Amino acid sequence: MKNEFSFQHRHILGLEQFSPDDIHHILATARSFKDISSRAIKKVPTLRGRTIINLFFEPSTRTRLSFEIAAKRMSGDTFNISASTSSATKGESLIDTARNIQAMSPDIIIVRHSSSGAPHLLSRHVQAAIINAGDGTHEHPSQGLLDLMTVMEHKGRVEGLTVAIIGDIAHSRVAHSNIIGFAKLGASVRVAGPMTFLPPQLTSMGATVCRSVAEAVEGADVVMALRIQKERQNDPLIPSLREYARFYGINRDVLRGAADDVLIMHPGPVNRGVEMSPDVADGQGSVILDQVANGVAVRMALLYLVLGGEKSGGEGAS
Amino acid sequence: MSECIVFSGGRIIDPVNGIDHVGELAIADGCIVADSPADARRIDLTGKWLIPGLIDMHVHLREPGEEYKETIATGTRAAAAGGFTAVACMPNTRPVNDEAAVTRLILENAAAEGSARVYPVGAISRGSRGEELAEYGEMKAAGIRAVSDDGLPVVDSQLMRRALEYAAGHGLLVISHSEEHALSRGGSMNEGALSTRMGLRGIPTAAESIMIYRELALAELTGQRIHIAHVSAASAIDLIRQAKARGVRVTAETAPHYFTLTEAAVDGYNTHAKMSPPLRSEADRKAVCQALVDGTFDAIATDHAPHSVLEKEVEFDQAANGIIGLESALPLALALVRKGLITPTRLVELMSAAPARILGVEGGSLTPGGPADLAIIDPDLEFLFSAEDLYSKSKNSPFLDWSMQGRAILTICNGRITHDILGLFG
Numbered sequence: 001m002k003n004e005f006s007f008q009h010r011h012i013l014g015l016e017q018f019s020p021d022d023i024h025h026i027l028a029t030a031r032s033f034k035d036i037s038s039r040a041i042k043k044v045p046t047l048r049g050r051t052i053i054n055l056f057f058e059p060s061t062r063t064r065l066s067f068e069i070a071a072k073r074m075s076g077d078t079f080n081i082s083a084s085t086s087s088a089t090k091g092e093s094l095i096d097t098a099r100n101i102q103a104m105s106p107d108i109i110i111v112r113h114s115s116s117g118a119p120h121l122l123s124r125h126v127q128a129a130i131i132n133a134g135d136g137t138h139e140h141p142s143q144g145l146l147d148l149m150t151v152m153e154h155k156g157r158v159e160g161l162t163v164a165i166i167g168d169i170a171h172s173r174v175a176h177s178n179i180i181g182f183a184k185l186g187a188s189v190r191v192a193g194p195m196t197f198l199p200p201q202l203t204s205m206g207a208t209v210c211r212s213v214a215e216a217v218e219g220a221d222v223v224m225a226l227r228i229q230k231e232r233q234n235d236p237l238i239p240s241l242r243e244y245a246r247f248y249g250i251n252r253d254v255l256r257g258a259a260d261d262v263l264i265m266h267p268g269p270v271n272r273g274v275e276m277s278p279d280v281a282d283g284q285g286s287v288i289l290d291q292v293a294n295g296v297a298v299r300m301a302l303l304y305l306v307l308g309g310e311k312s313g314g315e316g317a318s
Numbered sequence: 319m320s321e322c323i324v325f326s327g328g329r330i331i332d333p334v335n336g337i338d339h340v341g342e343l344a345i346a347d348g349c350i351v352a353d354s355p356a357d358a359r360r361i362d363l364t365g366k367w368l369i370p371g372l373i374d375m376h377v378h379l380r381e382p383g384e385e386y387k388e389t390i391a392t393g394t395r396a397a398a399a400g401g402f403t404a405v406a407c408m409p410n411t412r413p414v415n416d417e418a419a420v421t422r423l424i425l426e427n428a429a430a431e432g433s434a435r436v437y438p439v440g441a442i443s444r445g446s447r448g449e450e451l452a453e454y455g456e457m458k459a460a461g462i463r464a465v466s467d468d469g470l471p472v473v474d475s476q477l478m479r480r481a482l483e484y485a486a487g488h489g490l491l492v493i494s495h496s497e498e499h500a501l502s503r504g505g506s507m508n509e510g511a512l513s514t515r516m517g518l519r520g521i522p523t524a525a526e527s528i529m530i531y532r533e534l535a536l537a538e539l540t541g542q543r544i545h546i547a548h549v550s551a552a553s554a555i556d557l558i559r560q561a562k563a564r565g566v567r568v569t570a571e572t573a574p575h576y577f578t579l580t581e582a583a584v585d586g587y588n589t590h591a592k593m594s595p596p597l598r599s600e601a602d603r604k605a606v607c608q609a610l611v612d613g614t615f616d617a618i619a620t621d622h623a624p625h626s627v628l629e630k631e632v633e634f635d636q637a638a639n640g641i642i643g644l645e646s647a648l649p650l651a652l653a654l655v656r657k658g659l660i661t662p663t664r665l666v667e668l669m670s671a672a673p674a675r676i677l678g679v680e681g682g683s684l685t686p687g688g689p690a691d692l693a694i695i696d697p698d699l700e701f702l703f704s705a706e707d708l709y710s711k712s713k714n715s716p717f718l719d720w721s722m723q724g725r726a727i728l729t730i731c732n733g734r735i736t737h738d739i740l741g742l743f744g
Contacts, residue, residue: 016515093628093631093632094632094633095631095632113633115633115634115635115636116516116517116518116587116634116635117516117517117518117587117633117634117635118633120586120587121587121631121632121633121634135517136517136518136635137517137518137519138516138517138518139517170514173517176515176517199513199514199520200509200510200511200513200514200520201510201511201514202514204511204514204515205511205514205515235504
């Protein structure tokens with residue numbers, strides 16, 4: 001890591017905005033924060049006096065909890081607003097909501113929204129730093145980063161690895177951030193799933209489209225299954241979960257072609273028996289819970305970096 | 319203005335009469351006249367073009383019902399500023415223009431406050447709900463010039479067939495908003511690499527071409543004419559070109575944004591670049607240009623669609639479709655002339671003569687005896703396209719802060735000065 005590296009991003013909207021050096025810097029920062037979570041007193045004063053708002057327009061337990069824990073472990077003051085308690089139901093526009101929150105001078109607004117680009121819109125209307133906690137079917141940058149961190153931890157590198165992402169790529173912001181992140185760090189990214197789950201011109205994002213799960217998994221160092229979103233039934237994408245599990249589910253059988261030390265990943269929560277068999281989710285090579293643990297460290301790093309990375313003593317101007 | 323005025327020294331372009339030369343043109347008593355008295359007031363137009371007033375066959379004036387976005391007064395004032403002397407306004411107002419009372423209201427307000435001729439377009443179906451025919455005869459008697467359910471496709475093919483047949487009996491043009499909703503629903507931009515990257519549901523060009531194919535088949539079946547609105551896709555253009563070649567009675571328009579911009583304009587979730595059909599790929603844009611050159615397109619229309627910040631400063635997928643276009647259309651079309659793609663004569667054909675012919679309205683030429691509907695253009699005048707200068711009530715344009723070249727400096731509608739940026743008439 002270069003000593004002189006300076007993180008220049010005021011908002012975290014997606015992995016697309018980062019250079020490989022940016023990503024390495026975030027991951028290095030996350031690693032330096034990770035041990036805080038294993039101490040008896042899990043708290044440092046880094047964000048003392050900082051106000052951090054979790055503005056969630058979509059239901060979330062783990063991402064919101066992860067951000068909240070990250071902020072609290074750094075002594076930030078956190079506040080949660082979910083769509084059901086906000087003015088969204090009263091017809092207040094997103095910008096109005098954001099301006100009202102801005103008037104209370106928060107430092108960071110962490111936003112999850114069902115519309116792609118909602119964090120971008122907010123970033124144009126508020127002074128606070130915006131962190132995208134998932135927007136529509138666009139990106140989920142902190143998830144992409146925690147996945148990169150997890151792979152780096154277990155493999156020591158990302159460059160040169162083969163990563164297979166299986167499932168509903170079209171509607172998965174996790175998949176989008178992962179494709180972008182792994183490709184930026186030099187991994188070879190393969191995707192597979194029913195054609196109805198593959199968005200047009202996916203190769204332009206740096207992924208190779210495989211015709212079958214077996215082909216995608218062949219020799220893979222990392223296999224990641226995506227959650228099937230059962231609520232997407234207004235669009236005829238797949239005939240049944242049963243058929244999906246049989247042809248696109250990750251089980252021991254299909255993993256025989258993968259590398260011996262293949263890592264099994266899933267952004268959670270797992271539909272056991274649909275996109276992944278229980279023995280795979282809980283078995284050898286599964287790092288699903290490591291992903292969750294690293295989520296806190298990555299989010300601590302993001303909170304720290306968007307506020308300028310000011311540690312006591314400062315690091316000097318660049 | 320009853321006095322006789324002679325415009326001299328300007329380049330007169332009038333494709334209907336095969337004219338493109340420097341010369342004189344006189345108007346008096348609201349008409350173009352062949353002879354002028356010796357003491358007539360003379361206005362020197364050296365370096366300027368004098369053309370028939372532009373006619374926009376596809377605008378949304380939002381009145382009645384959405385006057386916070388635009389009114390007949392502000393929309394036609396914007397039209398005059400853009401060199402237009404007539405506009406055809408789509409029926410998707412509140413209430414929908416699906417009956418004579420609404421048509422009459424629009425025309426009364428236009429007569430009282432308008433700065434351009436207003437030709438109302440009635441609805442194809444009651445409420446534009448796509449279920450039953452609206453009363454074309456009643457609306458025609460009140461003043462509509464065409465029917466369309468613009469903004470929405472007519473989903474039921476049988477209803478569309480009946481509309482074509484029934485409208486023909488009343489001498490009305492049917493204008494199709496061609497969109498296969500099953501394919502476009504939920505989409506907010508062109509389908510492709512960029513929609514994938516931005517995580518937005520795409521609208522494939524097939525959503526447009528499938529419905530255009532149906533419209534062409536119905537026009538062929540019934541032997542009646544149809545006009546296809548706002549064509550954006552190369553595949554759709556091919557269908558229209560082939561249909562014209564085999565004699566189908568079809569005319570078609572595109573809009574300046576489709577020959578100027580591509581889907582790249584939506585990057586950054588720019589809602590000012592969101593419209594239906596969506597901005598397409600560079601290959602589509604080139605095909606649109608080619609179709610303007612080879613005659614597949616008959617007309618350029620703006621699809622002027624004012625929306626306020628309430629509809630546009632929102633999440634991209636929630637934002638309303640449409641952009642304003644009356645004040646940017648001419649400079650954008652002049653850019654095609656400067657690039658050598660089309661001649662000035664072709665521009666006037668596309669933006670004045672053809673729309674007049676398709677709608678069956680006066681204007682579109684400089685024939686003596688016709689109405690004094692004129693636009694005087696300075697093709698070289700450079701200006702910044704700035705929100706503060708717009709007459710339209712809404713500012714939803716992807717061209718804000720563009721440096722543009724060429725605009726109307728004087729617009730005369732029915733002998734009345736409707737726009738005069740140089741103060742030629744004090």
